[in-house]
Amino acid sequence: MWTPRSFLVAGAGGLLMVVAIALRDPVPLFVALPLLVAPLAAALTSLGHSADHELKWTDRGSARDVEVRGVVHPDREVDAADLVVEFETPSNLVEAQAPEFHRVGPEVTFRLHWAATEPTVAVVSPPGVVWRDAAGLVERRPHRSQDPLLIERFPPELLRLGRARLEHTLALPGETPSRRVGASGEFFSLREADPTEPPRRINWRASARAGRLLANEFEVDRTGDVLLIVDARPSALGHAIDERLLGISRAAAFGIADAFLRQKARVGYASFGEFLDTVPLASGRAQRIRLREAVRRTALSRISGPSERCAVSARRYFPAGVTTLLFTSLADEPSFDLVPHLRRRGYSVAVLSPSPLQALPRTPRLDPTAEALADRLQRLERRSRIARAWQDGPVIDWQDYWSLEGLVSLLRRPRAGRRG
Amino acid sequence: MSESLPLRRGLVTSLVLLAYLLLLADAARVFWAAVGVAVLGVALGAWFRRIDDPMFRGAAPVMPLVALGGIAVLLPPTALNGLLAGVGAIVLLVWMADDPRRLPGGPGRAAPTVTIAGLAMALAWGSATLLPTRSAPLGVAAALIVAVVALVSVLIARPELIGSEEAATS
Numbered sequence: 001m002w003t004p005r006s007f008l009v010a011g012a013g014g015l016l017m018v019v020a021i022a023l024r025d026p027v028p029l030f031v032a033l034p035l036l037v038a039p040l041a042a043a044l045t046s047l048g049h050s051a052d053h054e055l056k057w058t059d060r061g062s063a064r065d066v067e068v069r070g071v072v073h074p075d076r077e078v079d080a081a082d083l084v085v086e087f088e089t090p091s092n093l094v095e096a097q098a099p100e101f102h103r104v105g106p107e108v109t110f111r112l113h114w115a116a117t118e119p120t121v122a123v124v125s126p127p128g129v130v131w132r133d134a135a136g137l138v139e140r141r142p143h144r145s146q147d148p149l150l151i152e153r154f155p156p157e158l159l160r161l162g163r164a165r166l167e168h169t170l171a172l173p174g175e176t177p178s179r180r181v182g183a184s185g186e187f188f189s190l191r192e193a194d195p196t197e198p199p200r201r202i203n204w205r206a207s208a209r210a211g212r213l214l215a216n217e218f219e220v221d222r223t224g225d226v227l228l229i230v231d232a233r234p235s236a237l238g239h240a241i242d243e244r245l246l247g248i249s250r251a252a253a254f255g256i257a258d259a260f261l262r263q264k265a266r267v268g269y270a271s272f273g274e275f276l277d278t279v280p281l282a283s284g285r286a287q288r289i290r291l292r293e294a295v296r297r298t299a300l301s302r303i304s305g306p307s308e309r310c311a312v313s314a315r316r317y318f319p320a321g322v323t324t325l326l327f328t329s330l331a332d333e334p335s336f337d338l339v340p341h342l343r344r345r346g347y348s349v350a351v352l353s354p355s356p357l358q359a360l361p362r363t364p365r366l367d368p369t370a371e372a373l374a375d376r377l378q379r380l381e382r383r384s385r386i387a388r389a390w391q392d393g394p395v396i397d398w399q400d401y402w403s404l405e406g407l408v409s410l411l412r413r414p415r416a417g418r419r420g
Numbered sequence: 421m422s423e424s425l426p427l428r429r430g431l432v433t434s435l436v437l438l439a440y441l442l443l444l445a446d447a448a449r450v451f452w453a454a455v456g457v458a459v460l461g462v463a464l465g466a467w468f469r470r471i472d473d474p475m476f477r478g479a480a481p482v483m484p485l486v487a488l489g490g491i492a493v494l495l496p497p498t499a500l501n502g503l504l505a506g507v508g509a510i511v512l513l514v515w516m517a518d519d520p521r522r523l524p525g526g527p528g529r530a531a532p533t534v535t536i537a538g539l540a541m542a543l544a545w546g547s548a549t550l551l552p553t554r555s556a557p558l559g560v561a562a563a564l565i566v567a568v569v570a571l572v573s574v575l576i577a578r579p580e581l582i583g584s585e586e587a588a589t590s
Contacts, residue, residue: 004478005478005481005516008481008482008485009481009485009516012485012489015489016489016492019489019493023493025493025497026497026502026548027492027495027496027497027498027501027502027505028489028492028493028505029502029544030492030502030503030505030506030509030541030544031488031489031492031505031506031508031509032509033506033509033537033540033541033544034506034509034510034513034537034538034540034541035485035509035512035513035537037536037537037540037541038513038533038534038536038537041532041534041536041537041540042533044536044571045532045536079529081522081523081525081529082529084522103523133529133530133533134517134519134522134525134527134528134529134530134533135513135516135517135526135530135534136516136517136519137516137533
């Protein structure tokens with residue numbers, strides 16, 4: 001494949017040739033000839049090269065830091081100096097440092113430093129790997145595509161979500177394994193330790209043998225179902241803020257789902273835009289993949305479906321009595337309506353509402369006093385909205401996106417009895 | 421990538437290209453215009469290829485190309501000027517291979533491409549100037565036959581260069 005530079009060089013050569021003929025001057029002709037031949041020569045000399053490669057990459061960061069490390073190993077013995085590896089920063093991550101590339105033999109190793117400004121489930125497209133000749137005249141692209149990398153960043157409290165009390169919806173739930181350490185727990189298996197793993201969960205002997213940190217998984221008697229509903233309808237906040245809040249809700253939903261799935265609880269997921277898109281209750285690794293794909297698919301809908309439709313549709317897929325977490329901004333009337341409709345159909349709903357106040361843009365024309373007043377009015381309005389929503393169920397006003405302490409304490413709180 | 425580039429990256433080839441264009445300008449019919457075009461073309465090209473924006477980097481060779489073409493038009497039509505102008509195009513190809521945003525050693529890696537382009541130019545110049553007027557087409561034909569034979573020899577010696585599909589059962 002010739003690059004635009006090839007066409008530029010050949011075009012300049014052709015133009016010079018025309019000029020030479022028009023002026024009957026051979027000198028431009030001798031300039032034109034190498035320029036016309038060079039793209040052909042580059043194509044000829046690039047015959048043995050290829051950009052087909054094997055990509056190994058992983059996310060090594062923790063919390064807000066995202067550090068992606070990887071190796072691009074070409075299939076053929078090509079000069080790594082001519083392999084151009086380019087990355088695109090996902091929209092919900094920011095570049096913290098310039099990427100590092102090192103050529104070691106035929107391999108290209110890279111290290112990318114990004115930062116997550118808020119909880120996110122970011123899909124990193126595979127790098128664009130191109131073999132390009134040194135003069136930049138010809139390039140070869142790989143024939144096969146690589147899998148994207150999923151970067152998940154949630155508030156750290158989700159690691160401690162294990163003690164949450166869930167409503168039981170199975171008659172004979174039986175014993176299910178959990179990663180929680182408890183008196184009744186028995187050793188279940190080893191797994192790779194998370195960067196924020198508490199030291200008591202680390203199996204130090206196994207880690208010493210393996211050369212990497214491994215953590216214990218235990219079994220305890222535990223069961224329960226949880227349903228996560230994300231409100232993906234457009235609101236009065238506008239598309240940009242809705243998108244941002246939905247991204248945060250998606251990340252939290254996936255983090256919560258992941259935390260419960262690790263305890264082998266059953267998790268269901270639904271996103272409601274115009275219609276309800278559901279993943280029925282299930283547990284296990286396959287369910288994690290299903291949920292991950294569903295969360296990735298969740299996008300802001302253009303048309304807002306009626307709240308009752310969400311509740312009616314949910315009843316077709318999920319049994320009544322499931323502990324239900326609803327992610328909504330509570331920014332307008334339709335989002336308020338969801339909770340009573342869901343409660344009427346037997347769902348025990350708690351609302352996790354990402355606060356739009358942090359996402360609202362500052363008004364540059366206001367002086368500091370007026371800005372403080374506007375800020376206060378917005379907070380008061382938000383408080384009144386939260387208070388109104390509390391009439392139908394518990395609401396967590398999620399102001400600090402990197403903390404879900406409110407949700408964790410709500411889920412752990414002992415219940416007096418089933419309501420609704 | 422927003423990393424800052426060391427100043428010396430790509431500087432040597434830029435200076436060589438500038439010096440060569442100034443050498444050509446010395447023989448040009450309008451000296452100062454040729455010098456101006458040479459300095460402006462190389463300076464802008466060297467600056468553009470250091471800018472992070474892909475649009476500027478893509479446009480970087482345009483200015484030296486215009487400068488070289490402009491000077492070539494201004495040169496009196498002699499055999500020596502033809503040779504010098506042709507070598508100028510080769511120097512420009514070397515300058516393009518020395519991209520400061522890629523790993524050093526680009527001119528070395530681009531040597532096969534530059535050599536083939538240089539050989540083509542040398543054959544054309546040799547045919548046009550060294551052979552008697554009637555034998556010029558003969559020289560071009562001979563050069564083409566030699567080039568085709570060389571290409572076929574290379575492809576026969578290294579069939580993997582043509583590329584082949586892997587068998588589904590292998």
